[in-house]
Amino acid sequence: MSFLEISLKLSEGFLYTLLIFGVTLICALPLGLLICFGSRSRIKIVSMITRAFVWVIRGTPLMLQIIFFDLGPGLVSKSLGIDFAIRSEWQHLTMVCVAFTINYACYFSEIYRGGIQSVPAGQYEAASVLGLTKSQTFFKVVFLQVVKRIIAPMSNEIITLVKDTALASVVIRLDLFTVAQNIVNKEVILWPIFYAGVFYLLFNGLLTILLGKLEKKLDYFKV
Amino acid sequence: MAFFEVSNITKSFDKTEVLKGIDFTLEKGSVLSIIGSSGSGKTTLLRCLNFLETPNTGTIKINGEVIFDAASLKSYSENDLRNCKLHFGLVFQSFNLFPQYTALENITLAPLMRLKAEKLSKEEKKQKKEEIQKKALELLDKVGLTEKADFYPCTLSGGQQQRVAIARALALSPDILCFDEPTSALDPELTGEVLKVIKDLKNTDCTMIVVTHEMEFAKNVSDKVIFMANGIIEECGTPEDVFDNPKSSITKAFLRKSEELF
Ligand SMILES: Nc1ncnc2c1ncn2[C@@H]1O[C@H](COP(=O)(O)OP(=O)(O)OP(=O)(O)O)[C@@H](O)[C@H]1O
Ligand SMILES: [Mg+2]
Secondary structure, eight states: OOHHHHHHHHHHHHHHHHHHHHHHHHHHHHHHHHHHHHHTOSSHHHHHHHHHHHHHHHHSOHHHHHHHHHHHHHHHHHHTTSOOOOOSHHHHHHHHHHHHHHHHHHHHHHHHHHHHHTSOHHHHHHHHHTTOOHHHIIIIIIHHHHHHHHHHHHHHHHHHHHHHGGGGGGTOSOSHHHHHHHHHHHHTOSHHHHHHHHHHHHHHHHHHHHHHHHHHHGGGSOO | OOSEEEEEEEEEETTEEEEEEEEEEEOTTOEEEEEEOTTSSHHHHHHHHTTSSOOSEEEEEETTEEEEEGGGGGGOOHHHHHHHHTTEEEEOTTOOOOTTSOHHHHHHHHHHHHHHHSOOOHHHHHHHHHHHHHHHHHHHHHTTOGGGTTOOGGGSOHHHHHHHHHHHHHTTOOSEEEEESTTTTSOHHHHHHHHHHHHHHHTTTOEEEEEOSOHHHHHHHOSEEEEEETTEEEEEEOHIIIIISOOSHHHHHHHHHHHHHO
């Protein structure tokens, strides 16, 4: 394979990596907030179940969770006498995204929780005295302050997510890392794997710049 | 009949009884100063009046109408309690401005949110919005900060922040405006500007309750002074009564101590 061919193949793999990354981020950001509300719920049973769930997800390897979501439907449906096994590459990809989303939503929820807890009580009290409702208080007063506080830890997680997409290779053959590995095995050359590293590195560089810009944008106020 | 009447407010946290039955009345447009040593329950009383804490017992009347009765607490919906709150404004010791909003936006936020909940036509809403903006600018003018309308809290001095906080509290036109040590987080040279704003408000017929350690202010500005000790009103009367002819020995001791300090 020529350098150009390898470049094209890796670029194609990168698109799938980007897909996993994008879907996970878009789904996990709001889901994380939901989980965060769940873990802060005043209904004991809700908060207990949510916290236990977060504990399990954060306490087990992501790779294991990917395998679980990929093989789970097949195993469960088989024992019920039907066939729901994950077969096509797109189905595998979907389950990978599900696993990533759930995993990252749990990490995000903890970041949100820390961010919400660090908003001083005085902000809630001022909102309460002014007669704002709970949802007005959250969205109009607290939310942006939380965003500002969590942007740094969130950036770390997002950059980790880019690298973690390589774990998808346990069940799919489309993503950048797997494509690079396959080339290495087939052509018996090592450099394509480092070439793939450059893709990750450049993309993370771009993200760092974008997230830095967002952070700058919120510099107009102090919390 | 007094404009504002508080009877038998009590409040306990776990087993500690912090307020042990507070009764007082206040005339419309008058200023009440509450003094007392640390831990006597002054902040707790203001927080009860603003429903940041729920009193265990007691009633609150405005214009003869019972707006809150702890005995029927269970029958109040969240909305009812929010409406109770609107009779009162509170200015905090630590300002608590919303950092992501400009001075002007801090003032207009709550009125705009209330407007949202109202069922009005687009035209009417637009007109009301303009009124809210106009009123906010007037309030900023009142506290002498017209030129700071578009400044964020982090770019304002403590005294300026506190004046914005006063304007914010006034934006909802509360019947009674409460202050919890409004100047004690400020450098001494900044307390004057805030106290002056409060003094000016007195001339505009604003009914106010001010918890303060500024004895001069309590003496000169208020119509009525309450001295609190250990969760009760130990002494209550005109500034002359309380400062010049205190009856209780606890009051006497407190005043002697505060004179030594200043
Ligand atoms: N949330 C709470 N939980 C338990 N105890 C509380 C709580 N809030 C206040 N207290 C207690 O109530 C008492 C009165 O407190 P409060 O803040 O009302 O006093 P204060 O008169 O405002 O004092 P200071 O002049 O220092 O501000 C204190 O002993 C305090 O420890
Ligand atoms: Mg206090």
